[in-house]
Every structure is written in C-alpha cells, then in structure tokens.
Amino acid sequence: MGAGVRPRAAVVVTGSELLTGTISDRNGPWLSRELAALGFEVAHVQLVGDRPGDLTRALQLAAEDGCVLVVTSGGLGPTADDLTGAVVAEFAGVDLVLDEAMQARIAGILAGFAARTGFGGPALEAANRKQAMVPRGALALDPVGTAPGLVVSRPGGPLVVVLPGPPRELQGMWPAALAAAPVRELLAGVPAASARSLRYFGLPESEIAATLREIETQQDVSDVEITTCLRRSELEVDLRPLPGAEPVAAAVHAELAAKHARHLVSADGTSTDELLAAALRERGWTVATGESCTGGMLAARLVDLAGSSEYVAGGVVAYSNAAKTDLLGVPAELIAAHGAVSPEVARALADGARERFGADVGIGITGVAGPGGGTEAKPVGYVCFCVTTGDGQVIARDPRLPGSRADIRERATDAGMHLLLRAASPR
Amino acid sequence: MGAGVRPRAAVVVTGSELLTGTISDRNGPWLSRELAALGFEVAHVQLVGDRPGDLTRALQLAAEDGCVLVVTSGGLGPTADDLTGAVVAEFAGVDLVLDEAMQARIAGILAGFAARTGFGGPALEAANRKQAMVPRGALALDPVGTAPGLVVSRPGGPLVVVLPGPPRELQGMWPAALAAAPVRELLAGVPAASARSLRYFGLPESEIAATLREIETQQDVSDVEITTCLRRSELEVDLRPLPGAEPVAAAVHAELAAKHARHLVSADGTSTDELLAAALRERGWTVATGESCTGGMLAARLVDLAGSSEYVAGGVVAYSNAAKTDLLGVPAELIAAHGAVSPEVARALADGARERFGADVGIGITGVAGPGGGTEAKPVGYVCFCVTTGDGQVIARDPRLPGSRADIRERATDAGMHLLLRAASPR
Structure with missing residues (x-):
C-alpha cells in the first residue's frame, strides 16, 4: 500500500x-x-x-x-x-x-x-x-x-x-x-503518531475478532497495527497506522464503533474515570460510597483524579454488620432477613451513603470476595451493586464475578465505576 | 570459592x-x-x-x-x-x-x-x-x-x-x-533456592551500600547476589547465594540485620501487611480508619488480605469538612481553628473512627495530595497522621512527603501501615 x-x-x-x-x-x-x-x-x-x-x-x-x-x-x-x-x-x-x-x-x-x-x-x-x-x-x-x-x-x-x-x-x-x-x-525525523482507540465494557474479544475478519474481506488493513487488550471487564482496541495509512485506520475505527455501539464506552481513548468525572461535573453532582467487599477501593479510585474533591463527598467502608447499621443506617432486620450480601442491603448502603454525606448519587457494594465465606446460594464472586440518585434512579446488578479475591475486588470496583457512569451520563 | x-x-x-x-x-x-x-x-x-x-x-x-x-x-x-x-x-x-x-x-x-x-x-x-x-x-x-x-x-x-x-x-x-x-x-536437576531478605523502613540506600562495602573488606561475597530495592518508603535487601555459598549469605544477612536494627521491619521476608495482620490478631484488636487525602486506600489495603474481616472494623473516607464533622464527629470549630489538614484534625479523625466503629485502634490521615491546594505553611505533600488506641497510645507524625499526587497518596498509605504496626506491635 x-x-x-x-x-x-x-x-x-x-x-x-x-x-x-x-x-x-x-x-x-x-x-x-x-x-x-x-x-x-x-x-x-x-x-x-x-x-x-x-x-x-x-x-x-x-x-x-x-x-x-x-x-x-x-x-x-x-x-x-x-x-x-x-x-x-x-x-x-x-x-x-x-x-x-x-x-x-x-x-x-x-x-x-x-x-x-x-x-x-x-x-x-x-x-x-x-x-x-x-x-x-x-x-x-x-x-x-x-x-x-x-x-x-x-x-x-x-x-x-x-x-x-x-x-x-x-x-x-x-x-x-x-x-x-x-x-x-x-x-525531528520521526513521523507523527496517530493512534486511535476504542474502549468497550462487557464485550468478549471474540466479537471484535469476528468483526475484524469481516472488515479484512473488504479492505487491506495490513498497514494498521490493531491490538485488542482485555483489561479486567474492559476491552480496549488500539489502531496504529503506519505513516500514510491513517485513512484506513479511520475507516476501521468507524466500523468498530458502529458495529458494537451498545458496548462502546469511548471511541477517543478517554478513560472510564475521566468520563465519570466529566459526567458528575456536568451535572454538578456529588457521589458517596458504601462499600463492603471492595473495602475502600472504589472511593480511592474516585479520588485518584486531581480535583475530585469537587464531586466526591466521601464514603464508608462498612465491613462489619454493625458498621453498616451504625454508620449507614442499614436496618439490622434487613440484614437478618436477606443477609449482608443481598440486593436489598446493597440498596440500603447506597441510600445510606447518599443521605449521610448529603450526596446526589450513592453506590452500595456488598459481595463475597473469598476465598472463604461462599455458600451455594451466594458463592465466592457473588457481588450486589446498587446505585441510587436523588432524582429517583435505581440501578441494581448482582453478577457472579470470576477470579481470585483480588480479581473479584478489582472487577467489582470496575463495575461500580461503570454503574455510576451510567447513572450520571446524559440521557 | x-x-x-x-x-x-x-x-x-x-x-x-x-x-x-x-x-x-x-x-x-x-x-x-x-x-x-x-x-x-x-x-x-x-x-x-x-x-x-x-x-x-x-x-x-x-x-x-x-x-x-x-x-x-x-x-x-x-x-x-x-x-x-x-x-x-x-x-x-x-x-x-x-x-x-x-x-x-x-x-x-x-x-x-x-x-x-x-x-x-x-x-x-x-x-x-x-x-x-x-x-x-x-x-x-x-x-x-x-x-x-x-x-x-x-x-x-x-x-x-x-x-x-x-x-x-x-x-x-x-x-x-x-x-x-x-x-x-x-x-529435578535445579539446586534449591535459599534466598534471604531484609526489609527496612526509613533507611536510605546509601547506608546499606556503605555497610556492604565494609563487609566486603572482611570477606568475599561475590557468590551471593545482593540486590537493594527502594519501594516507596521501604528498602528491601535480597541475598541470593549460588549453591554452596549459603553460609556467606547467612553471615551477611546477620550483619545487615544487626547493623540497622532500628530501621528493620522484618528479616525473613514477611511483608508489613502480614506483620500488621499478625500483630492485630495477636492482640485481638480491631482497626478503623478516618481518611481524607488517601481516600480509602488505607482501608482497601487493610482489606487486601483474606480473613481481614477479623480485625478490620471499617473506615470513613471523609473528604469534605462536612463529612469529617457529620460522620466522625470532628468539631467544626477544630477545623476552623487549625485547618482540615492539621495534627489536631488527624487526631480527631483517629478518635472519631475508633469510637464510631467501636474499634481498638483508630488512624486519621489528612494531607495535601496536590497538585493544587498547597500553601507556604502546608505545602503539597504535607500529611498529618495520628494513631490512637483504646489503651491510651497516641502516635502522631506530620511529614512532608515527596512526589506526585499518586506518590504522596501511596507513601501516606505506606506510612499509615507502619504507624499502625508500631501501635500494635508487642512492647
């Protein structure tokens, strides 16, 4: 070419x-x-x-x-x-x-x-x-x-x-x-880079592979280095054209964005963290967390970006049942009836965090990070999420996440970021 | 040899x-x-x-x-x-x-x-x-x-x-x-490894270099691979003998341990996290955190180890002044008088966390992580720590930590772990 x-x-x-x-x-x-x-x-x-x-x-x-x-x-x-x-x-x-x-x-x-x-x-x-x-x-x-x-x-x-x-x-x-x-x-002699990247959430790598094979039947993409990279729950696709192949990279980029639009998080390399920060700022919202199994990882991630004090109200790491009740007002009867790891308690953690910190959006996360503590009904990796907002949104999920204790906690933190982003994104 | x-x-x-x-x-x-x-x-x-x-x-x-x-x-x-x-x-x-x-x-x-x-x-x-x-x-x-x-x-x-x-x-x-x-x-043909390592806190690499030069004047240590590695605030020294040189490695190990005993954290490769977990278990203590600039990183690190629910009561990420007052009982007048980043507020965060969670030991961390927000009196990197215990210990520090926002938060988390270890260690 x-x-x-x-x-x-x-x-x-x-x-x-x-x-x-x-x-x-x-x-x-x-x-x-x-x-x-x-x-x-x-x-x-x-x-x-x-x-x-x-x-x-x-x-x-x-x-x-x-x-x-x-x-x-x-x-x-x-x-x-x-x-x-x-x-x-x-x-x-x-x-x-x-x-x-x-x-x-x-x-x-x-x-x-x-x-x-x-x-x-x-x-x-x-x-x-x-x-x-x-x-x-x-x-x-x-x-x-x-x-x-x-x-x-x-x-x-x-x-x-x-x-x-x-x-x-x-x-x-x-x-x-x-x-x-x-x-x-x-x-001075190095041609400018012009990388493009796409970020997906919840899309398997094999789907991208199939789309790329389809595209290859229509045009020669050999002058674009295409790498796919699964990072916990996110899939990142990078396109790096050789000098002169920028138009081919642009076409592939557009097709990948259109084909998997439902799972697309960003098409310009912006990270989930940056998107969430921008969405919260745009709405003028503050966020508060009520975390159990992630133990503060979500709060720490929200605070990673400079300037986060504008939209992070704070959080509670409510590891024990007593802490859930005393600090976030989760009724002891609710925990007794449904268990500490339950969609009901996740919602109460979200509401409690929002109310105690006077925030606009709250998130509750409670799960079984393992390696011990799993049961048949609630195995290791079972994590309940709930995001609630002052304007009445309730977004709840309770997936079973794979991997080790560290994997589960990292994936849960990731998922929490995406649920917050969903709640804060313009509709 | x-x-x-x-x-x-x-x-x-x-x-x-x-x-x-x-x-x-x-x-x-x-x-x-x-x-x-x-x-x-x-x-x-x-x-x-x-x-x-x-x-x-x-x-x-x-x-x-x-x-x-x-x-x-x-x-x-x-x-x-x-x-x-x-x-x-x-x-x-x-x-x-x-x-x-x-x-x-x-x-x-x-x-x-x-x-x-x-x-x-x-x-x-x-x-x-x-x-x-x-x-x-x-x-x-x-x-x-x-x-x-x-x-x-x-x-x-x-x-x-x-x-x-x-x-x-x-x-x-x-x-x-x-x-x-x-x-x-x-x-089956690979000789067994017999690595030894020493972990120090607050000791510069040049001190280890000098001690090693001294040792080398007395004996040939060329069959022991010695590496020093500065990991944030900790310095790790690893000794890896070739087969047959184990006695030399043992002698060097003993000399390094004795010479810098005051800064030694462990001489058997045990991590700070493991030492702290063991010390808290040994005393039957629970710990609670009140974090500002570290934003949940210390709580998340405490929860990293499996079984941490035995000794982690929970924590509050009190990023805003209102959260410090509402959730951890830090008097608004104290913040007004000394500023949110002050030894006084660090102590109130520690006491508040300990009391609210009913824990035996509490830690408060408040600092200027940057990049903005620094003043001449309280520059970026200035972090106040306080650990208080139910049996009356108060350990306070207010160093100025170097580096970027991420560096400062990581070092502050490290320092928090070491202060907790100090409070929980047998005397």
Whole structure:
C-alpha cells in the first residue's frame, strides 16, 4: 500500500530485583507509551539484571534490531550493583570521566539530604563520586533525585538515553531528555503518531475478532497495527497506522464503533474515570460510597483524579454488620432477613451513603470476595451493586464475578465505576 | 570459592498492548518470582509485540544465553495477532496440528460461555479451532479460560512452556505446567533456592551500600547476589547465594540485620501487611480508619488480605469538612481553628473512627495530595497522621512527603501501615 515505516526504539530496564519478582516494573510501560506517542515503533522492552554482560547484550540486541533510540532505566544508584553508566560507556566505546560540575551539584543535593535526615558522612561522599562519573562526550542531565541522567551518542547508533530507576525521577527527567540536542535532532525525523482507540465494557474479544475478519474481506488493513487488550471487564482496541495509512485506520475505527455501539464506552481513548468525572461535573453532582467487599477501593479510585474533591463527598467502608447499621443506617432486620450480601442491603448502603454525606448519587457494594465465606446460594464472586440518585434512579446488578479475591475486588470496583457512569451520563 | 551455578531461565511476554503502554505486564514479575523460587537464575524478561520476527528473536536470545527453560505468556487468544503457538512450533522445528480432543474440550467451555452471555455462533467456532492447534509432539495443558497451554521440547533446548496472557489463567495453569513430565525432569536437576531478605523502613540506600562495602573488606561475597530495592518508603535487601555459598549469605544477612536494627521491619521476608495482620490478631484488636487525602486506600489495603474481616472494623473516607464533622464527629470549630489538614484534625479523625466503629485502634490521615491546594505553611505533600488506641497510645507524625499526587497518596498509605504496626506491635 506504500505506507511508510516507523523508526524503532527499545527500552531496557535494569534491576535484579525486577527478575526476582521483588518489585513490578513501572518504567517499561511508561516509557513505551511515551515512545509510541512520539511516533516510534517500540521493538521490545527488556528487563535485565544488574549483570554487565546481560545489559551489554540487551543494548546489542537493540542495535541489531535496527533501533535508533534506546532508553534505559535504573542502575544509577550508589550501590555496587548500579553499573549502567559504565556499561553504556563501554557500549559507546568511550571511558568514564568525573564530571566535577555535576559532582558539586550532587554534593549540594546530598548536603540537604544529610541535614534533613541525619544520614551523611563517608557513605554519602562515596555515593556522590560514583554518581558523578559520566561517559566521555556524553551529555549529563540534571538530577531529579541525586542521580544525573545521560544522553550518549554511539557511532553508528543507537542514541542511548540513560535515566534513573525511581519512576518519579525518571518521569521528572523525561522533558529534559527530550529537550537535549541529540534527542531533538532524532525526533525531528520521526513521523507523527496517530493512534486511535476504542474502549468497550462487557464485550468478549471474540466479537471484535469476528468483526475484524469481516472488515479484512473488504479492505487491506495490513498497514494498521490493531491490538485488542482485555483489561479486567474492559476491552480496549488500539489502531496504529503506519505513516500514510491513517485513512484506513479511520475507516476501521468507524466500523468498530458502529458495529458494537451498545458496548462502546469511548471511541477517543478517554478513560472510564475521566468520563465519570466529566459526567458528575456536568451535572454538578456529588457521589458517596458504601462499600463492603471492595473495602475502600472504589472511593480511592474516585479520588485518584486531581480535583475530585469537587464531586466526591466521601464514603464508608462498612465491613462489619454493625458498621453498616451504625454508620449507614442499614436496618439490622434487613440484614437478618436477606443477609449482608443481598440486593436489598446493597440498596440500603447506597441510600445510606447518599443521605449521610448529603450526596446526589450513592453506590452500595456488598459481595463475597473469598476465598472463604461462599455458600451455594451466594458463592465466592457473588457481588450486589446498587446505585441510587436523588432524582429517583435505581440501578441494581448482582453478577457472579470470576477470579481470585483480588480479581473479584478489582472487577467489582470496575463495575461500580461503570454503574455510576451510567447513572450520571446524559440521557 | 567453589560455589556452583544456577541454571538460567527466561521469560518472554508477548502483546503489542504492552509496548504501547496500554497495559502494564503482571506476568513477568509473577513468573520471575516463581522461577527464582524454584532455583533458577532468571536471565531476562523480554516484552515483545505480536510480530512473529520479534518473538522468534526473543526465543533465540534465550537459547543463545544458555537458558534451559523459557516461559512465554500471551498470544493464545482468538484474534489474528495471537500467534505464539505457531512461532514456538517453528522455533522447535515442528508443524502445527489440530488436537481434536482439545477442540472438543474448548467447544464445551465455549458452549457454556455462549449460554451465559448470549454471544456465540461463527465467531466462537473460529476461535475454538484456532485455539486447538498445537505444535506436533507438544504436551497441551488444559485451559483455565479457553486457551490451552503448551509444553514444547526443542532439540538441544530450551524447553518452552507456553501460557495464556490473562494473569488469572496463567497462574491457574502454572501447577499443571510444573507437573508436566518434561518440566518435572528439568526441575529435578535445579539446586534449591535459599534466598534471604531484609526489609527496612526509613533507611536510605546509601547506608546499606556503605555497610556492604565494609563487609566486603572482611570477606568475599561475590557468590551471593545482593540486590537493594527502594519501594516507596521501604528498602528491601535480597541475598541470593549460588549453591554452596549459603553460609556467606547467612553471615551477611546477620550483619545487615544487626547493623540497622532500628530501621528493620522484618528479616525473613514477611511483608508489613502480614506483620500488621499478625500483630492485630495477636492482640485481638480491631482497626478503623478516618481518611481524607488517601481516600480509602488505607482501608482497601487493610482489606487486601483474606480473613481481614477479623480485625478490620471499617473506615470513613471523609473528604469534605462536612463529612469529617457529620460522620466522625470532628468539631467544626477544630477545623476552623487549625485547618482540615492539621495534627489536631488527624487526631480527631483517629478518635472519631475508633469510637464510631467501636474499634481498638483508630488512624486519621489528612494531607495535601496536590497538585493544587498547597500553601507556604502546608505545602503539597504535607500529611498529618495520628494513631490512637483504646489503651491510651497516641502516635502522631506530620511529614512532608515527596512526589506526585499518586506518590504522596501511596507513601501516606505506606506510612499509615507502619504507624499502625508500631501501635500494635508487642512492647
């Protein structure tokens, strides 16, 4: 079809703690999204341990795969297992030199740290010197924590951007990395990205697969990368055209939106959280929660977005029966008659939350998260939801959700968001 | 020192949605932890897109790196971008054949799905056939969802275990994968792991680095892989000896525990959450929360562990001033005099939560999570904590926490857990 290609980039995340499962990497996904948004095709994300050989191989693989840019995270700290600077220097064929200006800058930062915490002395001084060693000819990026970043040009490519491991420092340093001259020059040659995405709720992946097969009988979509991704109860479909294939992506997007309109949540990448926030703001509504099995997860999710104090009144985690009665006015007789996990109690939790917080919309969630506590009538995964509003809406559901305790609680939180969105959406 | 070596394993996670940042991978960390616990050295985790060439290269890299086992996740679904089975077959040098018994089994699962959801017909039938194609000679593992797993032996190695992408299905299939004969045979030759770990709170990484340098002047620790990992406010140090180096690891472990005893949370890998649950159970205490800026995150974390209904009474998310007063009895005059974010209000939230829920220990958290709302006296990140108990303890803190809104809320939740642990720990 004559579509162009996208230059490739790679991400290399270092840290043995990532290979022992001690911690989950947050930098790979973040950097991937940034690089894709800049118009790169991300070839791979490699997580490697703090072993010089493995890090070198990862850099070599990126070079062999034709990547023009590699972004690394981690390995810039003060301990001996932090060796990214040295390995990247060797990869670029240069030696490490002490950057005295950087050493002075780090010393200033560390002095403040020592004064604040009482930790200081030789331990900090050794850390300072190690962190100020940079590959000859490289550009050092100012620390966000104590570790400087690096931009290292390798003859023949790729360009290597070295960032610190803590996500806050990495993300804080990213704008400076993009503004560095060698990176700016590289970006000038990258065609703009034009991704489109669709988000569905309650639609199985096989339905999208069938629709895509139908579309493929009518037109060639091979220049659009189409990925479907099931995220708990939501299905996200992303369309990423190669340069020149944007019209094909637009046509596929329109067809997928029309064909499954009933399950469509958004066709422009807006998240459920953002849609709900906008709908509540639009109506001038406040929301209150009465949660049992989700234990505060729904309230926490509502508060995730900045500015949520405008529309979140508050919530009660009513884990015990006494709390349901004392704090949300659920009649003890109602619990005795129907059980704590019942549509009746879910409604009473919603009404109680709405009334106690003086909110416009209330939601009650009560269920069996497991692993224990299930019965034949109310098995593990059985969750009752109810949303009630001051203008008389009542939306109730009582599905059986699959998975582990954590899965059930996450899915219940998701479902709660969608029920709230339904109540608050314009009709 | 004559220590042995650990056989290497690799993890390959497929899915273009992981490279566009649409979703964060959960399988890499989970599989890494499992493989490390079995005694493997995990060489790398590679995240690759749904492109046959990239997946093939990832498998080849694992083979070149001397890995005896590769575990893949994802790419077993019904859509055209799911192609792991075909790529692994080619890697092993065999063709794909239809496994009719497996096709019948999947058809049965899909019939139930169709009956439950109303989705069915040709879309499901095509999915069924695709998912029942297995590399010739491979062992198929029964589906947990609808996709079967595979164990594929390649002449000359490595052994490839192919698992589905959804974490629930992958984790559910893992025991069957370990029980498969080729995997069992391989595991028989893997020396047992004997990792040790230490968890600290409030200790900077540079202090551990200095202690390790001291230890290294006295003994050779090169046969122990030592990793330090800063996870929000906690620092975790892991020691993984090569076979034969266990005594060295034990000595280093003892020295690190003794040297920084004041900041030590646990020396046996127990998490803060588990320690707190055990301490509350030991005392027979119940806990209640009064949260503002954390918005339910602390309550949700307390409820994470199964069986938490024994010691979690409940909580109130009192985001507005009215909610603080109406639901937790915080005097309006107190808020007017000191501000909603103040040590005084934190204490009133703790007392109010304890009293309203009839709990033994209460915690109040109120702070400025940002990005807006900060003042010179109470900047973004300023968070007031108070824990009060029925037996008269009062533990108060008002630190300024660094980072973004999400960072501040996570760190505040962490700090809340540690303050509760302190109050509940035996004295």
